[in-house]
Amino acid sequence: MAEVKLLRTWSSPFPLRIVWALQLKGVPYETIYEDLSNKSPLLLQSNPVHKKVPVLLHNGNAVVESLIILEYVDETWKENPLLPEDPLDRATARFWARYIDDKVLPSIWESFTKEGKEQEEGIVKAKENLKYLEEELKGKKFFGGDKVGFVDIALGWLTYYGSLFEDIAGMKVVTKEEFPLLSAWAATFADVPIIKDNWPSRDKLIAKFQAIRDSILKE
Amino acid sequence: MSGESVKLLGYWASPFALRVKWALKLKEIEYQYVEEDLPNKSPLLLRYNPVHKRVPVLVHDGKPVAESLIILEYIDETWKHNPILPQDPYERAQARFWAGFIDEKCVPAIMSAFTNQGEEKEKAAKEARENLKTLESALGGKDFFGGETVGFVDIAAGWIGLWARNVEEIAEVNLIDAETMPLLNAWFGRVLEAPVLKECVPPRDKLLEHNRGFHKILTAASS
Numbered sequence: 001m002a003e004v005k006l007l008r009t010w011s012s013p014f015p016l017r018i019v020w021a022l023q024l025k026g027v028p029y030e031t032i033y034e035d036l037s038n039k040s041p042l043l044l045q046s047n048p049v050h051k052k053v054p055v056l057l058h059n060g061n062a063v064v065e066s067l068i069i070l071e072y073v074d075e076t077w078k079e080n081p082l083l084p085e086d087p088l089d090r091a092t093a094r095f096w097a098r099y100i101d102d103k104v105l106p107s108i109w110e111s112f113t114k115e116g117k118e119q120e121e122g123i124v125k126a127k128e129n130l131k132y133l134e135e136e137l138k139g140k141k142f143f144g145g146d147k148v149g150f151v152d153i154a155l156g157w158l159t160y161y162g163s164l165f166e167d168i169a170g171m172k173v174v175t176k177e178e179f180p181l182l183s184a185w186a187a188t189f190a191d192v193p194i195i196k197d198n199w200p201s202r203d204k205l206i207a208k209f210q211a212i213r214d215s216i217l218k219e
Numbered sequence: 220m221s222g223e224s225v226k227l228l229g230y231w232a233s234p235f236a237l238r239v240k241w242a243l244k245l246k247e248i249e250y251q252y253v254e255e256d257l258p259n260k261s262p263l264l265l266r267y268n269p270v271h272k273r274v275p276v277l278v279h280d281g282k283p284v285a286e287s288l289i290i291l292e293y294i295d296e297t298w299k300h301n302p303i304l305p306q307d308p309y310e311r312a313q314a315r316f317w318a319g320f321i322d323e324k325c326v327p328a329i330m331s332a333f334t335n336q337g338e339e340k341e342k343a344a345k346e347a348r349e350n351l352k353t354l355e356s357a358l359g360g361k362d363f364f365g366g367e368t369v370g371f372v373d374i375a376a377g378w379i380g381l382w383a384r385n386v387e388e389i390a391e392v393n394l395i396d397a398e399t400m401p402l403l404n405a406w407f408g409r410v411l412e413a414p415v416l417k418e419c420v421p422p423r424d425k426l427l428e429h430n431r432g433f434h435k436i437l438t439a440a441s442s
Contacts, residue, residue, distance in 0.1 A: 094286075
């Protein structure tokens with residue numbers, strides 16, 4: 001059996017995507033926790049360009065960038081495919097995954113790290129971005145259809161970290177009224193055993209992100 | 220190919236549309252090209268790419284695909300001859316990595332060198348040179364990023380050979396340093412001269428003038 005190792009931190013949502021993917025496919029792997037304030041030689045060696053987690057080590061190869069790792073995992077272990085078969089559907093999934101990382105995540109982070117009027121404007125933007133994903137869910141249980149797929153994994157952080165951010169920053173972005181489908185999806189997704197079992201401690205995350213927000217607002 | 224309708228919404232000076240033209244040409248796919256007037260986007264473009272409202276958009280049998288790198292993957296999966304991406308999952312991951320690196324690191328740095336002045340400009344140019352030097356490491360000793368023939372990363376990065384040269388001339392910065400990045404410099408020459416790619420490249424004088432005009436507007440706004 002080929003060796004699979006995942007370099008991650010306890011708190012970052014990006015390595016979680018890979019945890020979910022590997023577990024959904026039943027791939028055994030070893031976890032190596034990194035302290036980003038003290039990066040290991042292994043991390044620096046295997047991701048010299050970005051020096052970030054996650055890193056997947058497999059057969060002596062290092063694969064980096066979470067969405068790229070997801071594609072690698074999907075191509076290497078064929079059980080429970082994450083991406084659909086049809087090229088057009090695959091293109092659509094890739095489109096939304098990129099959209100989530102390029103637009104949705106930054107706009108939610110923006111709202112989280114601001115206050116007052118700036119926060120309000122950030123929330124408006126975040127909601128505009130999320131509207132497209134709300135549309136995309138029409139008639140579907142998951143973005144992937146009946147099962148968790150690529151886009152579900154890409155957006156999954158929203159169902160836990162998103163609500164955390166809302167609580168800490170005193171804001172509400174994903175309201176049931178404006179986002180009935182996303183809200184329902186969030187509950188369904190968070191209830192999937194593999195997802196439920198792998199969230200980091202809520203209290204620890206709250207403490208961490210509260211501290212981050214406080215220090216950003218001080219600047 | 221008979222029975223298939225392939226349309227590309229593009230803009231003559233867009234490097235991202237150029238990527239798709241290259242891929243379509245390499246795969247010998249017949250398509251209808253629609254030139255968008257970007258200050259005046261067509262209802263068609265807005266309908267086919269409502270999220271980003273930008274070119275390129277590939278429309279295949281009436282179904283749109285947006286975002287140039289995603290379009291490249293779509294083309295490769297739909298028309299299987301003359302493959303653009305390698306077969307092996309790890310090599311594919313590396314190709315995707317470098318294409319992403321180009322868009323997330325090289326492009327913004329070059330753009331920043333183009334739109335800024337003084338110290339900001341020099342700082343951006345330095346970052347761009349560093350990023351390009353990093354990109355060079357992916358070439359190894361090969362003729363192309365794809366090996367013996369043009370592949371995904373060549374298609375993704377080739378345009379820099381034109382645009383960066385324009386930026387160098389217009390903004391008076393050094394980006395592609397022949398001394399510190401000789402392999403990348405040689406590759407730029409090679410990729411833009413490659414048979415199929417060469418035909419699709421926009422006229423150089425026209426491109427330079429176009430970008431010069433852009434520069435005037437951008438720097439007037441920032442001064």
